Amino acid sequence: MSQRKYSAVKDRRTDGDSGLDNLSHWLIHRAARHTPDSLPQRMQEEWLADMAARTSALSRLRFAIGCCWATLVIAHQRPLVRMPVGAAVVAHPNLVRFSRRSSTLFLVVSLHVAVFYGVVSTLSHTHPGAPPPAPLQTREVPVTRPRELLSRLDPQMAQVTLDVHRPELDLNYEPDLSDVAAKFVEEPSHAGTPPASAEPPAHPVRQVQGGPGAGFPDPDDFYPMLSRHLEEQGVATVKVCVAANGRLAADPALMQGTGRARLDEAALKLAKAGSGHYRATTEDGRPVDSCYPLNIRFRLKN
Amino acid sequence: MAKQERDVRMSLQTLRVLEAFLESPTERLSGADVHQRCGIASGTLYPILLRLESAGWFVSQWESIDPSSAGRPRRRLYRLTSTGLRRASDVFASFNRGVLV
Numbered sequence: 001m002s003q004r005k006y007s008a009v010k011d012r013r014t015d016g017d018s019g020l021d022n023l024s025h026w027l028i029h030r031a032a033r034h035t036p037d038s039l040p041q042r043m044q045e046e047w048l049a050d051m052a053a054r055t056s057a058l059s060r061l062r063f064a065i066g067c068c069w070a071t072l073v074i075a076h077q078r079p080l081v082r083m084p085v086g087a088a089v090v091a092h093p094n095l096v097r098f099s100r101r102s103s104t105l106f107l108v109v110s111l112h113v114a115v116f117y118g119v120v121s122t123l124s125h126t127h128p129g130a131p132p133p134a135p136l137q138t139r140e141v142p143v144t145r146p147r148e149l150l151s152r153l154d155p156q157m158a159q160v161t162l163d164v165h166r167p168e169l170d171l172n173y174e175p176d177l178s179d180v181a182a183k184f185v186e187e188p189s190h191a192g193t194p195p196a197s198a199e200p201p202a203h204p205v206r207q208v209q210g211g212p213g214a215g216f217p218d219p220d221d222f223y224p225m226l227s228r229h230l231e232e233q234g235v236a237t238v239k240v241c242v243a244a245n246g247r248l249a250a251d252p253a254l255m256q257g258t259g260r261a262r263l264d265e266a267a268l269k270l271a272k273a274g275s276g277h278y279r280a281t282t283e284d285g286r287p288v289d290s291c292y293p294l295n296i297r298f299r300l301k302n
Numbered sequence: 303m304a305k306q307e308r309d310v311r312m313s314l315q316t317l318r319v320l321e322a323f324l325e326s327p328t329e330r331l332s333g334a335d336v337h338q339r340c341g342i343a344s345g346t347l348y349p350i351l352l353r354l355e356s357a358g359w360f361v362s363q364w365e366s367i368d369p370s371s372a373g374r375p376r377r378r379l380y381r382l383t384s385t386g387l388r389r390a391s392d393v394f395a396s397f398n399r400g401v402l403v
Contacts, residue, residue, distance in 0.1 A: 039352075042378070043348070045375070045376075045378070046333065046348075046377070046378040047333075047344075047348075048375060049332070049334075049374070049375040049376060049377045049378070050332060050333045050334040050337070050344070050377065050378075052374055052375055053332075053334035053374075053377075054334075062343075062344075063344045065345070066343045066344030066345035066346075066347075067344050067345070067348070068345075069344075069345030070344055070345045070346075070347075070348040070349055073345065073346075073349040074348070074349050074352060077349060077353060224325065225324065225325050225326060225327070226321060226324050226325055226394070229324065229391060229394065229395075230394055230395070
């Protein structure tokens with residue numbers, strides 16, 4: 001009971017969403033009260049505590065609605081669920097009524113409230129001060145042919161005919177490009193200096209690719225317990241972008257997986273945890289930013 | 303107890319709950335923790351927890367904190383029993399054998 005008081009006080013502290021929170025609490029009290037056997041007190045306290053871990057009022061309401069459903073499922077599986085408290089199995093008198101009528105009503109009301117809350121919160125977040133856009137107005141423009149328009153302006157002008165001669169163009173002209181080609185060939189000798197866009201002479205750069213350095217985490221520390229148990233092994237290839245100081249410049253990305261989601265996730269965690277312990281790629285002995293593939297092997301040892 | 307163990311129905315959600323506990327078998331998890339790891343909704347999660355507890359796979363107890371000093375209500379924490387650990391391991395091992403064949 002003290003738990004209920006605590007939760008009620010805590011909920012009054014939250015402002016703005018108190019209406020939804022009150023509804024959520026009411027749903028949970030109602031749902032827990034209709035759990036069978038010796039469960040009501042326990043489920044109420046457990047659900048209220050777990051609901052308090054949710055961050056948003058809508059999430060808490062979803063949780064409370066789920067608890068209503070959980071009550072029905074628990075009641076349905078009640079022959080299988082005998083809690084080890086030694087309590088006698090007593091049928092709850094209101095169970096049937098709750099499952100058929102009240103729960104449906106609760107669900108319908110809750111869904112309506114959730115939808116209404118979602119619509120209101122969405123509308124309140126979309127530029128509250130901005131005026132609504134003006135509706136588009138369309139106007140039909142009458143199409144008038146040029147000659148009709150001319151006859152309206154001056155009836156005499158409508159009788160005038162214009163003779164336009166087509167220009168005579170010779171499109172079979174073939175320019176003589178020999179002079180241009182000769183000039184193009186001779187031009188570098190006239191300039192005397194190489195063009196500005198010419199590249200400097202190639203200078204060989206000695207590049208040494210980086211990799212895991214001193215203090216890099218041990219893959220065994222990131223081997224998922226379940227994968228060990230299931231004897232999952234494999235090699236994951238992760239793309240890492242390492243800055244000159246040995247830290248990751250971006251989140252690592254999986255290039256080729258092991259075929260096991262757990263191991264792939266562990267490989268990404270390992271690559272991320274190794275930030276600061278990478279050897280940077282060097283060019284002529286100077287560390288530079290670079291991206292390169294990193295193979296991470298998960299292998300079980302006998 | 304043996305009969306109750308056989309009564310546990312292995313749905314996909316049940317396997318996900320067991321997987322969350324097998325990640326660190328000695329850790330005690332609340333319903334909120336399991337939801338955070340598996341993403342299973344409360345309407346499905348709590349019946350599974352109760353079912354596994356009644357079958358002897360889990361034991362649960364209240365968190366030993368003072369709600370007023372902790373600033374939050376105490377939670378119900380679940381933990382795998384040795385029976386649960388063995389049975390869950392057998393279940394996953396059987397699935398694994400099926401995949402490897």
